[in-house]
Amino acid sequence: MPGVVEVLHAHFPTHAYPSHTHDAWTVLIVDEGAVRYDLDRHEHGLAQAQVSLLPPHVPHDGRSVRPEGFRKRVLYLAPDRLDPRLIGAAVDQPEYVDPLLRHRIHQLHRVLRDGLEELEAQSRLLFIEERLQQHLSRRVGEPPQAPSGVAGQLRELLDSRVADGVSLEEAGRIIQAHPVHLVRAFSREYGMPPHRYLTGRRVDLARRYLLDGRPTAEVATLAGFYDQSHLNRHFKKVLGVTPRRFAAS
Template sequence: MSGGAEVRAWRPGVPGVVEVLHAHFPTHAYPSHTHDAWTVLIVDEGAVRYDLDRHEHGLAQAQVSLLPPHVPHDGRSVLPGGFRKRVLYLEPDRLGVQLIGAAVDQPEYVDPLLRHRIHQLHRVLRDGREDLEAQSRLLFIEERLQQHLTREVTAAVQRRDAGVAGQLRELLDARVADGISLEEAARIVHAHPVHLVRAFSREFGMPPHRYLTGRRVDLARRYLLDGRPAAEVATLAGFYDQSHLNRHFKKVLGVTPKSFVAPRPARP
């Protein structure tokens, strides 16, 4: 092999496994390329640095790397002595193409159990005489990988939801007295109204209408302390009328607006 490279590749008789590769590359560096399969990679010696979708990543011996199909990546050794690796290439539908984005976002996992299971499967595949065991071990590996990918999807959704919720809060803060309809807010932040309410409630622990009511009560307090009459304060703070203000004010603070600003008896 060129540069002292050692490569053993074969196609096992295990459904879902396109190819198995065991290799030692003292000097070789992969140029940017793609695969039509999921690439499950562990490093046994050295460390690897690679770019995936134009973002740099690293893989050490304690990690597992999962490279998605059809996404460009390269590979090179971090250390002068090169690296030794073992790779499983899995058919695209074994993990699902809908999870490709999650793998692009997070292609490495520090998961000792997953790495050990991959190591065990490679030993069975190298022996080549226990297809049922290989199939069973592959299923457990795929289940574990899907758990990681699903968590990444969930985390990504939560990050997006937090952004949507934050945008709605900014809209509510900017229009405390005037208010804003869910339909208008949904158009502004490009989210379905139902999703908008759910994201806001999950992020801030209350639905948008309760948040807005609380902000209006805060605004009413300031106007009341300025000496304005309650009827005027109700309109200025965004309530329908004084009774509407009284109901929510007492619910939040336990007293009516009148009691809130009632003169305190002088101390002796």
């Protein structure tokens, strides 16, 4: 539906997410267990009574607090559905104890699962976005500044070439900075090296193609991986399942 890039229901008995980013707002609730995660190199926890909102392009990971794992539901919202000037507020406080918001998210998941009432789904999404916007706005001081310098330029370059990729030498020529300086500046700004950021963006792209029904061998090429084996390895490392199983579920 418009505004919702992807919906994910998952049970992870053992999988731990490595640090990665999304180009969408990630709205997360936990139905069983509890999750601990680092967002922008600060540790957070998410229990069943809470809602978590992770902003676009900010590195985060995820792991279970309990040995039996966790079960979660996720809405990935298009980046323009919430004010990008509020990303800093989401980084500062990504969890909310808000029973009404959690209930509305539960209702939207139910409607999307049934797939019969598009108008209801749109209405429920608008109420969720309004509530999230209210939480974020309460925490706004100075609006966050856009990434500047070579790190921001390199991220923009990687975002423009997710499938094709770019070598550090070429990036250095375009940005007019030494490749070593690029890697150091990017890692310091985003908490991960450029190659890991690009791999995460490619996994995100692969998810979109899989949800469109494309075969995994074609998805590997379209998303910038060398072959299907290369896609399988990184996809499972990030999401804990193979592309084929993800598409089937």
